[in-house]
Every structure is written in C-alpha cells, then in structure tokens.
Amino acid sequence: MTVNNAETMTHANAKPDTVTAALVVIGEEILSGRTSDQNIAYIGAYLARTGISLREVRVVADQEGEIAAAVNELRPRFAYVFTTGGIGPTHDDVTTDAIAKAFGVGVRLDEGAVQALRKHFNEAELTPARLRMARIPEGAELIDNAISRAPGYRIGNVIVMAGVPRIMQVMLDAVMPGLDKGRPMLTRSVRIDAPEGDVASPLAALQAAHPQVQIGSYPFFEQKRLGTYVVLRATGEKDLEAAHEALWTVIVENGFAAVRSETR
Amino acid sequence: MTVNNAETMTHANAKPDTVTAALVVIGEEILSGRTSDQNIAYIGAYLARTGISLREVRVVADQEGEIAAAVNELRPRFAYVFTTGGIGPTHDDVTTDAIAKAFGVGVRLDEGAVQALRKHFNEAELTPARLRMARIPEGAELIDNAISRAPGYRIGNVIVMAGVPRIMQVMLDAVMPGLDKGRPMLTRSVRIDAPEGDVASPLAALQAAHPQVQIGSYPFFEQKRLGTYVVLRATGEKDLEAAHEALWTVIVENGFAAVRSETR
Numbered sequence: 001m002t003v004n005n006a007e008t009m010t011h012a013n014a015k016p017d018t019v020t021a022a023l024v025v026i027g028e029e030i031l032s033g034r035t036s037d038q039n040i041a042y043i044g045a046y047l048a049r050t051g052i053s054l055r056e057v058r059v060v061a062d063q064e065g066e067i068a069a070a071v072n073e074l075r076p077r078f079a080y081v082f083t084t085g086g087i088g089p090t091h092d093d094v095t096t097d098a099i100a101k102a103f104g105v106g107v108r109l110d111e112g113a114v115q116a117l118r119k120h121f122n123e124a125e126l127t128p129a130r131l132r133m134a135r136i137p138e139g140a141e142l143i144d145n146a147i148s149r150a151p152g153y154r155i156g157n158v159i160v161m162a163g164v165p166r167i168m169q170v171m172l173d174a175v176m177p178g179l180d181k182g183r184p185m186l187t188r189s190v191r192i193d194a195p196e197g198d199v200a201s202p203l204a205a206l207q208a209a210h211p212q213v214q215i216g217s218y219p220f221f222e223q224k225r226l227g228t229y230v231v232l233r234a235t236g237e238k239d240l241e242a243a244h245e246a247l248w249t250v251i252v253e254n255g256f257a258a259v260r261s262e263t264r
Numbered sequence: 265m266t267v268n269n270a271e272t273m274t275h276a277n278a279k280p281d282t283v284t285a286a287l288v289v290i291g292e293e294i295l296s297g298r299t300s301d302q303n304i305a306y307i308g309a310y311l312a313r314t315g316i317s318l319r320e321v322r323v324v325a326d327q328e329g330e331i332a333a334a335v336n337e338l339r340p341r342f343a344y345v346f347t348t349g350g351i352g353p354t355h356d357d358v359t360t361d362a363i364a365k366a367f368g369v370g371v372r373l374d375e376g377a378v379q380a381l382r383k384h385f386n387e388a389e390l391t392p393a394r395l396r397m398a399r400i401p402e403g404a405e406l407i408d409n410a411i412s413r414a415p416g417y418r419i420g421n422v423i424v425m426a427g428v429p430r431i432m433q434v435m436l437d438a439v440m441p442g443l444d445k446g447r448p449m450l451t452r453s454v455r456i457d458a459p460e461g462d463v464a465s466p467l468a469a470l471q472a473a474h475p476q477v478q479i480g481s482y483p484f485f486e487q488k489r490l491g492t493y494v495v496l497r498a499t500g501e502k503d504l505e506a507a508h509e510a511l512w513t514v515i516v517e518n519g520f521a522a523v524r525s526e527t528r
Binding site for chain 2: 027029031032034035036037041043044045054056061088089090092093125127133148164166167187189196198200203207214216219221226233
C-alpha cells in the first residue's frame with residue numbers, strides 16, 4: 001500500500017513529499033528470460049534513497065513503436081521516465097529512433113557525443129556502427145558515461161541510459177545531481193518466522209493505526225516453511241520509529257520469533 | 265528485433281506461429297528495490313519454451329486502481345495476461361479486488377478454495393485473514409497450489425498467480441495444459457569476446473540475410489572488457505541452424521574469439 005504517491009508541496013520552498021518516476025526496460029533478452037534484469041532493483045532502491053519514488057516499470061521489446069508508446073504514456077504521468085537499453089551500435093538498438101519519434105523530433109549526429117567517443121576509440125575504431133552511438137535526438141542533453149564513453153541523454157523528463165548494469169549505474173550517478181528530489185524514503189524491516197496468515201490481522205490493525213507509514217508484508221518460502229518480511233516505509237523518521245516500536249510490541253505479544261533488520 | 269509477433273495461423277488446424285502474453289508483476293517491494301524480481305525471467309523462459317511469447321511486462325504497486333488499469337489495457341492486446349503477487353492474506357493483498365474491478369464482477373467466498381485451504385489448515389488456523397485467500401472473482405476457475413493450497417485462478421484470459429516464486433511456479437505448471445500454444449521458440453547463443461561495435465556491421469548483414477531469425481546482440485562488461493552475446497531465436501529449426509552456421513562463418517572470417525553455447 002502506498003500512503004502518498006501524489007506530488008504534494010507543503011509550502012513553496014519545501015521539498016515535495018514525493019517525486020515520482022517510471023522506468024522503461026528495453027530488451028527482448030529480458031522478455032525471453034535469457035537475461036534476468038538487474039537494473040529494476042538497483043534503480044528502485046537508488047531512487048528511493050535519493051528521494052524519488054519509482055511507481056511503475058514496463059519491459060518492452062526492441063521495437064520502435066512499442067518503446068515510443070510506452071514513453072509517451074508514462075511521461076505525462078510521472079516526474080521522470082528512465083529508460084535502460086537499446087542505445088548501443090547494433091541493428092537491434094532502436095531506442096534513440098523511438099525516443100525521437102515519441103518527441104516528434106529528428107535525430108542528429110551530436111558533436112559532443114562524437115568527441116566523447118573519441119576519448120575511447122581511435123579513428124580506425126570509430127566505425128559507422130560505433131558512430132551510431134553519437135546519434136542523439138534533437139534537443140537532448142548528453143549524460144556522461146565514464147566507462148565506455150558512448151553517452152546517455154536526457155530529453156524533457158525522459159532519461160535514456162545504457163542497459164549494461166555497470167554503465168547504467170555511472171549514467172545514473174551522472175544525471176542525479178540535476179534532478180528534483182523529494183524526501184528520501186526511510187525503511188525498517190523485520191523478518192517474522194510465522195506465515196502471513198498468522199500476522200495478517202495484527203498487521204492490518206497496525207497499518208490502520210499508522211497511516212503515514214506504508215506497511216508491506218512479503219511472504220517467503222524457505223526450507224519448506226513460509227515466513228513473512230514486514231517492511232515499514234515512511235519519509236518521516238518519527239513516524240517510522242513509532243510504527244517500528246508498535247510492530248515490535250505486536251511481535252512480543254503474539255510470541256512470534258522475529259529478527260530485526262535495518263537493511264532489507 | 266522481433267520478426268513475427270502477430271498471431272497468425274497458416275491454416276485452420278495448424279498451431280499459430282505465435283501466442284502472445286503479457287505479465288503484470290504486482291508489488292511495492294519490486295518497485296522499491298527491496299526485492300529483486302525472479303519471476304519475470306522464469307516466466308519469460310518457461311513460456312518461450314512452451315510456445316507462448318512474452319511481449320510486455322508491467323510492474324505496478326499494490327493498488328487496486330493501478331492493477332485494474334494495467335490488466336484492462338493488456339488483456340485485449342495479448343492472448344494471455346499473467347499476474348504475480350498480491351493474493352495473500354494481508355492488508356496489502358489487493359489483487360483479487362482489482363481483478364474483480366477490472367472485469368466488473370463481484371468477489372465471492374469460493375467453496376472450492378475453502379476446501380483447498382482446509383487441506384493445509386485446521387479449523388483454528390483458518391482465520392478470517394486466511395479465508396481472504398478463498399475470496400475469488402465471480403466466474404473465475406481455480407488454479408491448484410500444490411504447496412500451500414491457497415489457489416490462483418483464471419478469469420477470461422487473465423491468469424492470477426502468487427508472487428512467491430516457488431508457489432508461482434507450481435501454479436504455472438498447473439495452468440499451462442489448458443492454454444493455447446504456438447510453436448516453441450528455439451534459440452542458439454554465441455559469446456563473442458569483442459565489443460558490439462566490432463560485430464555490429466556483420467551482424468546487421470546477417471539479420472538482413474536471415475529475416476526469419478531474430479538476431480539479438482547483448483553487450484556484457486566483465487573484467488573491464490566489453491563483449492557481446494549474440495542470440496539467435498526462431499520457431500523453425502532449419503532457419504535457426506542456417507543463421508547459426510552463417511554467424512559462425514562471420515566469426516571465423518573476422519578472427520573473433522567466440523564460444524558456442526546451447527543454453528544461454
């Protein structure tokens with residue numbers, strides 16, 4: 001349950017409570033199950049820590065029309081839309097053409113992007129295929145790629161990044177300083193060695209008593225037994241601590257075996 | 265690039281070339297990055313092997329309106345829509361209400377689902393929270409859960425499954441025999457220890473020469489070096505083998521270091 005996913009400002013100079021984002025993962029390899037995506041979890045956690053709330057993810061194939069449609073549906077609905085994948089040099093890299101189509105702009109060979117590529121490649125290596133990576137939609141600003149130099153870019157509220165996790169990560173580092181942020185999401189997590197059915201009723205009461213805290217219940221199945229991770233999330237530290245203490249009281253009163261965890 | 269994602273029949277009794285599917289992953293824990301989703305890759309690979317092509321994935325929060333909207337956008341566009349998550353006993357499990365809303369039907373306490381729960385829980389354990397797992401949209405057919413008994417269900421072309429991977433997997437096994445299937449997707453994969461920029465031009469020519477085969481190029485970054493996985497996918501074995509042999513010729517002619525792999 002999400003308590004507050006609207007963009008709200010308490011007063012003009014305050015940080016908004018929530019800045020929202022969506023992510024479009026571009027890649028047939030994810031849909032076919034060949035590759036297990038690592039970027040969704042990384043981006044979701046990274047954004048939450050920095051004060052941007054990831055609200056929707058779409059995985060689409062390497063097809064211009066599908067990418068453009070997803071981006072155009074999402075960009076009016078969220079503060080930012082991130083994309084991963086499809087900006088390499090091969091025939092199945094069609095993200096740039098799709099983004100240009102979505103914005104109704106042309107694609108140009110960007111001199112800044114060519115210069116970036118020259119830092120990594122000599123003239124012989126700078127083949128027509130590699131120069132494809134310097135094709136950038138008109139009006140976009142480049143995002144530095146400290147690893148292999150072929151840049152990402154930002155156009156409007158859409159941030160286009162590579163799919164290779166390590167390269168996506170340096171692009172995210174590069175683009176974040178220029179983005180609006182809300183209050184970072186704080187979390188507390190408790191592992192309870194009892195199935196969700198046993199904790200459901202007290203948890204529902206806890207959620208009702210702590211509306212400012214988002215209380216998630218996540219079953220797990222290990223060694224043929226079901227257990228429950230309870231995750232508390234809030235932007236206010238006092239709200240979070242109050243709910244955490246109340247949860248711990250519930251655990252003690254019900255005699256559940258449980259382990260506190262700060263990190264998951 | 266996808267060569268054929270339309271549903272086409274060669275003649276009345278033949279298997280369709282492609283049966284398509286979408287997946288809706290329901291869970292705040294995936295969006296917040298707390299949990300790294302394992303179901304997308306499993307379902308994508310499982311469906312591809314059996315002759316169903318996963319064409320789009322959406323990850324949405326545990327919110328009735330968002331789940332219902334995603335399901336209603338996707339179900340007219342694909343042969344099947346699978347969902348994972350949100351059918352447990354806790355307050356944040358809202359998938360069943362969302363699905364009922366999407367179909368405009370009510371939710372009833374299903375006698376078959378109650379019987380299934382009785383196989384796993386005694387009367388004292390069958391709390392109101394657990395009985396929530398027997399709430400099923402009107403008109404749905406149950407899907408057996410061999411592990412913890414709380415069933416999934418199918419309504420129209422929408423297949424609602426648990427989020428816990430092991431439980432989702434037995435539900436997928438249970439529901440598959442009743443689904444239409446196309447021709448299974450066959451794959452061959454080759455790892456080339458050269459960056460995409462070096463292989464892009466011959467790969468584009470290979471794709472043009474083998475339009476019945478979907479040729480994907482996936483960069484990887486290991487030990488500070490970029491390499492390329494080339495994945496060939498086709499429903500016709502002869503088409504696939506011809507493209508594979510042609511790819512191997514390209515590799516030899518260009519002097520690339522490469523490793524064949526049947527499985528990835």
